[in-house]
Amino acid sequence: MTRSTEKKMPVIAICGRPNVGKSTLFNRITGKQRAIVHDEEGITRDRFYGTAAWFGRQFRVVDTGGIMENPVDEISRKMQEQVMAALREADAILFVVDGRAEITRTDNVVAESLRRLGKPVLVVANKLDNAVQESLRLEFYALGLGDPIPVSATHNRGVEDLMRAVCEVLGGPEAEGAWAEENISGVPSGELLEGDVASEEGREGADVLTRVAVVGRPNAGKSSFINALLNEERVIVSTVPGTTRDAIDVEFSWQGRNYLLVDTAGLRRKAGIRKEVEKFSVARTLRAIRQADVCVVMVDATEGLADQDKRIIGYAMEQGVGIVLAWTKWDLV
Ligand SMILES: Nc1nc2c(ncn2[C@@H]2O[C@H](COP(=O)(O)OP(=O)(O)OP(=O)(O)O)[C@@H](O)[C@H]2O)c(=O)[nH]1
Ligand SMILES: [Mg+2]
Incomplete structure (x- = not known):
């Protein structure tokens, strides 16, 4: 399809x-x-x-x-x-x-x-x-x-x-x-x-579309990045960490190529996860990484590369997914 x-x-x-x-x-x-x-x-x-x-x-x-x-x-x-x-x-x-x-x-x-x-x-x-x-x-x-x-x-x-x-x-x-x-x-x-059927863990329409998972810690600016690319309020952005819950697929075409951008719930340290719903969110983010061709790892430049960022990058590397490191909130540095 x-x-x-x-x-x-x-x-x-x-x-x-x-x-x-x-x-x-x-x-x-x-x-x-x-x-x-x-x-x-x-x-x-x-x-x-x-x-x-x-x-x-x-x-x-x-x-x-x-x-x-x-x-x-x-x-x-x-x-x-x-x-x-x-x-x-x-x-x-x-x-x-x-x-x-x-x-x-x-x-x-x-x-x-x-x-x-x-x-x-x-x-x-x-x-x-x-x-x-x-x-x-x-x-x-x-x-x-x-x-x-x-x-x-x-x-x-x-x-x-x-x-x-x-x-x-x-x-x-x-x-x-x-x-x-x-x-x-x-x-x-x-x-x-x-x-x-194959796409649940596979790569739906991999021949026509590049899957780009946008990942990072909570509040790193993932959803803002997606809205900026699309120039619309496609996903909800707020200052509250943990705003995005599901992994949200967004279609995007650029220079004649089709992409599927996946906005994901931020991954915080395991110890920080208290609400049950966040466990579902984490599972969906990890799946989005596994299914991606490329992961854009967003790092909050005001906070620098934290251990949790390294864990996220490590997970993506284990999955053999291409990685692009993006520093966000650069204007505040
Ligand atoms: N008994 C019964 N429970 C249901 C049924 N459908 C959903 N539920 C339960 O109702 C609760 C809410 O289900 P959701 O599907 O998350 O409801 P929702 O409308 O998407 O909720 P929000 O996204 O929070 O607005 C869950 O505990 C479900 O298991 C049903 O047909 N029968
Ligand atoms: Mg619902």
């Missing part, structure tokens, strides 16, 4: 309140355990893209951070901008609600803005883990966005029906092909795109 085919795929954005199971659903739809799932609010921050194939159609799927009505801190405010960017780009929107909870004020506010957006929206009542709970979906008719679809992302219930509904709302000429006999008789659930 080349990047140009990806560009043409319809985009499905997953949005909703914090902790309703958006990332769990994203992982189900894309058939991979890529997005970080954790029982805490506000885990996902940046936009996180993946590809999926269902019923013979291909999609780009984007997971987003939880929607908050009154974001108080800088990161939360920037998260909301990232959600808006995903919704602007979307061809269809999955509005995920907690099927076992009452409709909240935030749910209603989101529903209202989604109606105004005028794009196809499907209400996904998640966390309905068994047949008895399924009837709880009826509560969500009150959102005024049509038939709520009962799903259990954790138990993989209802995901196939959801994706069938997605194909229907997207319509278009390819949709007719989607109902060809071989697609109905085959088992379509979460089938992976060709080449994707």
Whole structure:
């Protein structure tokens, strides 16, 4: 699969309140355990893209951070901008609600803005883990966005029906092909795109694209560097160390070559890791290094080369990955 085919795929954005199971659903739809799932609010921050194939159609799927009505801190405010960017780009929107909870004020506010957006929206009542709970979906008719679809992302219930509904709302000429006999008789659930199976630990589209992992200690300036290259707020930047959590893939073309830049969570000393979510982040950063062709190791010039930087460089060298050392915050030296 080349990047140009990806560009043409319809985009499905997953949005909703914090902790309703958006990332769990994203992982189900894309058939991979890529997005970080954790029982805490506000885990996902940046936009996180993946590809999926269902019923013979291909999609780009984007997971987003939880929607908050009154974001108080800088990161939360920037998260909301990232959600808006995903919704602007979307061809269809999955509005995920907690099927076992009452409709909240935030749910209603989101529903209202989604109606105004005028794009196809499907209400996904998640966390309905068994047949008895399924009837709880009826509560969500009150959102005024049509038939709520009962799903259990954790138990993989209802995901196939959801994706069938997605194909229907997207319509278009390819949709007719989607109902060809071989697609109905085959088992379509979460089938992976060709080449994707190998890519989990392999190098997706290595022939067309150079993978560049941007790594370093927390707050070294990795995300700022990526935004500067792209000249847009693609990833969230804040002064809080540990802002980036997932390893975020960003496509980038320069002088006729295609690159996949991977913004990663900063690697701090093991002793400094206290929150469980950071362990997930570290695992994803290490994977990004293993999969990279080149690692740009960002070192904060105001702090100089620390032991932790040497460990990061050592790990990249062990993996046989090319290394570029970049000194950031040079203006402060
Ligand atoms: N019982 C049940 N739990 C679920 C289901 N889907 C998600 N969860 C749990 O809900 C919690 C939050 O899941 P996430 O997928 O991280 O939720 P999110 O909406 O992405 O959360 P933020 O990124 O923080 O906004 C985790 O503990 C999940 O295991 C489901 O279908 N059933
Ligand atoms: Mg999430």
